[in-house]
Amino acid sequence: MHHLLGFVKASLVLFIIVSTLGLATNAFSQTSDLDFLPKNQDYNPDIPTPEEVFGYPIGTWHMRHDQLLTYMQVLSEKSERVNVSVIGKTHEHRSLISVRITSPENQSNIDEIQAKHLKSIQLGESAKSDAPLVIYMGYSVHGNEPSGSNGSMLIAYHLAASNSDEVKNLLAQNIILLDPSLNPDGMARFAQWANMHKSKNLVSDPSNREHKEYWPSGRTNHYWFDLNRDWLLLTHPESKARIAQFHAWRPHIVTDFHEMGTDSTFFFQPGIAARKNPWTPNQNVTLTSAIAKFHAKALDDAKKLYFSEESFDDFYYGKGSTYPDAHGSIGILFEQASSRGHVQESINGLLTFQDSIQNQVTTSLSTFAGAFANKAAILAYQREFFEDTKKLVADDKFAGYVVTRGKDATRFERMVNILQSHKIKLEMLSEDIDINGTQYKAKQSIYIPFDQAQYRLIRSLFSERKRFTDNTFYDVSNWNIGLAFNLPYEQVKSSLSRKLALSTWQASTQQNIAIDSDAYAYAFEWFDSSAPALLQSLLDKGVQARVAGSDFTALTSSGEVKFARGSVVIPNALTQPSEVASIVSSSAQKFNIRAYNIQSGLTSSGSDLGSRSLAPVTSPKVLLIGGIGTSSYEVGEMWHYLDTRVGLPVTIWDMRDLNNRDVDRYTHIFFASGSYIKINDGTINKLEKWMNRGGVVVGQKSAVAWFARLGWINNQPLSGEAINSSFSTDDMQYSDKQALGAKKLIAGAVYKSKIDLSHPLFFGFERDILPTFKTSNGVLRATDNPFEDIATYIENPLVAGYSADEMQALIKRSASVVVNKKQKGAVIGFVDNVHFRGYWDGTNKLSANALYQTPLL
Structure with a gap:
């Protein structure tokens, strides 16, 4: 068996010693690890349970990520069924691992099995009836939803140690890939929080500090990004490693184990059928429903409350349960009520951490059972998916997309890297071509043909759809990569595609000029x-x-x-x-x-x-305001951009620190969305004097509305009352209330602004129309002062994604980017999030210009 790279075995001894020093525990419903698992399994006594390794049952304490690695390594050493490999590193250099579990016979022949499986997909062949299913079990992409990761150790033990005929047959005929912790950095952060606040006498009070994490929560990764939104965007190393692993195996089933509010019960997919991505076949939902019957039976037997076919959707292809759907795999979301600690009161009674783990274990096992029972249909579905894709390609009146880079090679090549990471085939134009007045230059443009297995994903990535069967979205309604990177692109008709001169894509290499020490x-x-x-x-x-x-x-x-x-x-x-x-x-x-x-x-x-x-x-000295009251996502996005893309050290304060610290050493202060009512008048006066001496304030979204209330900009935000009055409630019933509320939101759509290329804030931009990503319904009235309103939304601003007609009418011709001078300093406001998920590269440079071009104001 392979071992964890660079793993120090001596650490195992230390963990065992520390874990057996008489740590206090309370009585739970499970008194040993075996209580979580099926009976009569004839477990191999040579393979230790987590309890035997750490000295206490799973769920007594929150396992740290290093402990999880330790246990998976133990299984790898003790069982011929288990193989552990490192597939990448997190920002904090924690190991991302894949745990492959199958029969010893399959392990010895694994490369051939993998190659046959991938070949059948590539050729669109029908898999043989004895071909193995590849089942990918993904746990706890949100670090403070730890029941999945803790449960993964029990599942690994069960598969490694059980001598039951059921498990032997499962492993002889299938391959299980465990991703036991999709977010190691977040898991480590939350485990520390929950364990450090645990009392000997457990406290179930929901207001106890144990259940109320400080900002930022363990949900996110090192830079405070939600990794469950990054499967498509690939901003982070965790996602890049995971997508490489996905394509190395192309699993038939991908599970995604989460937690939700404490007063909830348990959810499993399918979700709301009307909110499925239109490029996902209906058969995907049919098979998900077939497997769901096994979850229902298992939870019925355990007398557990649950629900399905409501609340959650399968629209955004950037989530762990939906990305597989674009590839002929079946993604399945699970949501377990969260104890957010060790025990917490809920409307359904006391919810213990071990209770939450139990449901994740139960539905992991029911996934295996449901997949095994529907194996023939699942194998057939993957073949049918690609046959149907070929028909869609043949029926499409277009043959592909062309995209050109302009003068920004780095941005273009980052987009190309994302496409290629998703196994999207592309070629380079070797001759110039003009399409609808835009020149696509040779060696600076790519052609993405539709005639390939990734057709559905390509269509999704360049979608400009504005209307949907159901206009309520759990996440964003668009993620168009061409708009995100602000690159010209065009659909190519089949007749034109045959005339394109194409060659293999090659990244640009700058022909640098020798630098002369005597130059002026x-x-x-x-x-x-x-x-x-x-x-x-x-x-x-x-x-x-x-x-x-x-x-x-x-x-x-x-x-x-x-x-x-x-x-x-x-x-x-x-x-x-x-x-x-x-x-x-x-x-x-x-x-x-x-x-x-x-x-x-x-x-x-x-x-x-x-x-x-x-x-x-000069080198900027940046202060970024975070802490309670601010959006950790947006603060993290700003930090990530300045730190990893610009290479600039950034000081981060909690908002409350503004009231009692001096800001004179800083040149720029960045404000993300948040509620800033706790910043007192003395601090506001301090900031105004600092700006007058040359300081620059930069804010986005709700921070800009705060700037307006302070009189720092001359624009006025549209009130909530004004937005509400734009929507008629005539002839509505109570049942229409939720749909009306959804219409007033903008969950994630692309709008276009007209920008002033002569303004320093837009230096380095090539086109005067800029796609921006709108994630709120905030509207900032224009002042009609072109020297302050340097970007305004165009007359018909919505280009992709859903927004109600009423919201579009309010937003058109309103301000998008504003700048107001303050003696030697300035206030800069972005109505939209310019660093959305580290993906919206077309607007990233606005922050850099706020740092380096503002001396020209």
Whole structure:
């Protein structure tokens, strides 16, 4: 058996010693690990239970992620059925593991089994009746929903140790892939919280600190992202590793074990049928329902409350239970009422942590039973899925998409990497082509053909659908990748596709110019997404730089070159590090951006290099406001962008700290969505004086409405009453209330704004129409001052996703991005989330411009 890479076996001894030092426990309904599992299993005594390894039954304490790794390693060493492999690392460098469990005979022949399975998918062949099902069991993508991860150890033990005919047959004929902790960093954070607040005499009071996590909760990963929204977007290493594993196996069934509110019961899919993604076949729901009968029977036998076919949907392909649906797999969501600690009062009585684990174990076993019983239909479905996909391709009047990059190679190639990670085939244009007035240049454009297995996913990724069978969404209603990356794209008709000159895609490699130590200055343009990171890297090394407020044409070692406004100039006339030429050269190569040698400060057009229109830029000192009252998601997105994309250290305060700390050392303060009513008048006066001295405040969504109430911007937000009055309630009944509320929301849709490319905040943008992602119904009235309202929504702003007609009417021509000067400083407001889930790359640079281009204001 393979072992965990780099695992220190001695740590196991330490865990056992620590775990047996007489830690206090209370009586639970389960007094041993075997109480969770079926009876009469003839368990192998040589394979230890978690209790035997750690000294207490599962559920007595919240297991840490390192303990989970320890136990899976023990099983790998003790059982020939179990193989553990590391598939990646989290941000905090915790191991992401895959636990493969099958018969020893299958383990010895696993590569051949895997290859046959993938080949049958690739060729669309009918799998043989004796072909194994691949069942992927995913647990606890939200770290503070730990019953799944804790239960996964019991499932692993059961499969590794049981000598029952049922388990032997299951493993002889199928392959089980356990992903025991989809979010190790969040799991570790929550386990620490729950365990550190556990009393010897358990406290069930819902208001006890044990059940009320501090900000941020353990739900999210290191950067406070919801990993259950990242399967499609691939912002984080956890998701990248998981998708690689998914495509390495293409499982028939994928489970997704969660928790929900304490007063709930237990949910299993199918969810609401009308909210299924339109690209998912109806047969997927039919098979999910067939397996659901086994969950119902198991929970009936256990006399447990549950529900199905309501509340949850299968629309967004970026979730763990829906991503499989785009690939001919069956994704199944489970939601268990959460004890959020060790025991908590609920409307259904006392809910213990062990109770919540039990239901996850029960439905894990019923998944195996349901899959085994429906094996023939499941094998047939995967073949039928691809046959039906071929028919959809043949019936489509279009043949594919073309997408072009413009001047931002980094952004384009990140999009290409996402597509390729999802096994989407693409090719590069080797000749220019013009489609509907847009030129798609050779070697800078790709063609994505529809005639491939990933057709449904491609169509979903470029969807501009605005109307749906059911307009209520559990998550976003659109995730168009072309709009997210603000890249021109077009559908290609079959007749035109045959004329395209195509070649294998190759990422661009910048032909860098040798940097001359005797040059008058160095310069690079601002279009590339990595330009802010390059500038910050230079500033960190002591390089002095200027940003250009207007276009200029300069003589370089490559001849006359026109530089666009926003370009960065590094004059040798300033005091520079002695090795500045080497610094510029190596940094430019690192970020794949061309830097030029400028030979004279006298330009042939535009500002000379000594002009006051070239403003000094220094390394920003950023303060990011988080803590209770703010959106941890948005704060995390800002932190992630500045930290990982720009390379800028960011100071994070809790909001309450603003009232008693000095802000003078900072140049910029960022505010995410939140409620800022606890910031007192003295602090507001302090911030206003700081802005007058040159400080820049940046906010988004509800923070912008707060700016307006303070008079920091001249725009006024539309009131909730005004929004409500725009919706008629004539002839409505009480049963219409929920649907009306849904119409007033904007859960996630794409709107277009007209932007002012001459404003420093939009330097580096190429087109004056910008797609933004709207996740709230906040509306900011325009002031009709073009120097403040530098972006406004167009007349027909909705381009993709659902928004009610009434909301579209309120949003059109309203303000999207506003800037207001405050003596030497400024206030910048973004009505939308410019870093949505680390995916909306088309608006990311707005934050960078707020840092590095504001000296030009």
